[in-house]
Amino acid sequence: MPTQTLQIPTADGRADVFAAYPDRGERHPGVLMYPDGFGIRPVLREMARELAGHGYYVLVPNVFYRHGPAPVIELPEHIGEEARPAIFAQLMPLIEAHTAERVLNDADAYLRFLTAQPEVGAGPVAVTGYCIGGLLAMRTAAAHPGQVAAVAGFHSPVGVDGPDSLHRLLSGLTAEVHLGHAETDLTPEALGELNHALDAAGVDHTSEIYPGTVHGFTMSDTDAFNPSARQHHWDRLLPLLDRTLSGS
Numbered sequence: 001m002p003t004q005t006l007q008i009p010t011a012d013g014r015a016d017v018f019a020a021y022p023d024r025g026e027r028h029p030g031v032l033m034y035p036d037g038f039g040i041r042p043v044l045r046e047m048a049r050e051l052a053g054h055g056y057y058v059l060v061p062n063v064f065y066r067h068g069p070a071p072v073i074e075l076p077e078h079i080g081e082e083a084r085p086a087i088f089a090q091l092m093p094l095i096e097a098h099t100a101e102r103v104l105n106d107a108d109a110y111l112r113f114l115t116a117q118p119e120v121g122a123g124p125v126a127v128t129g130y131c132i133g134g135l136l137a138m139r140t141a142a143a144h145p146g147q148v149a150a151v152a153g154f155h156s157p158v159g160v161d162g163p164d165s166l167h168r169l170l171s172g173l174t175a176e177v178h179l180g181h182a183e184t185d186l187t188p189e190a191l192g193e194l195n196h197a198l199d200a201a202g203v204d205h206t207s208e209i210y211p212g213t214v215h216g217f218t219m220s221d222t223d224a225f226n227p228s229a230r231q232h233h234w235d236r237l238l239p240l241l242d243r244t245l246s247g248s
Helices: 042-052 081-097 100-116 132-143 163-171 188-200 227-245
Strands: 003-010 013-020 030-034 057-061 125-130 148-154 176-182 205-210
Touching (some): 003 100, 013 100, 030 132, 100 125, 125 132, 132 176, 148 227, 176 188, 176 227
Parallel strands (some): 030 125, 125 148, 176 205
Antiparallel strands (some): 013 057
């Protein structure tokens, strides 16, 4: 399967991205995959290749490119609980500096690049993301109604900025949505409030807590990894993409 590390011109410089796509000499639907806060690393490349194997051109951006190419900070092969405090001490300033304005400017560049690739077919695209990447995916989808047909977020802080911000976010969505939450991230009561907001906004969605999970359950290089939950995430994501991008 072809993979590439590419450079995307943005308003603030050049973003390094990882791309994976089927080696069939055909055009494929495009998927923008936002990584979690730890960024592009072997597990994200593995997941991008797995998704590409199902017939998609997958683009994974280094969202913190303003601070350097991926990996922006040094990471151990396995991110255990004991390593997290030191890692997050380095990551939080980057996350806090990644304002909504930056997110949307970058999203414009990512989608423009993705849809211009000769391996990407005409038609709508999908956006997916993990942890903070899920929030970026939702913001991207809301800012590009009509172009983004599907959006998925896993263990992501979708309601982190409060009800007013959530309302503004959902009001722009035309994409079909799937949200897979960790048990430790969302109470059943909070899930009910989020799903009520999705219903009120008229968003076609599924939104559920994955049983027995903690934050980060899709990532095999962390203590949070849950193999059955990651498979459940594929079982939700792949049909969503098939439904919404089959004509691309």
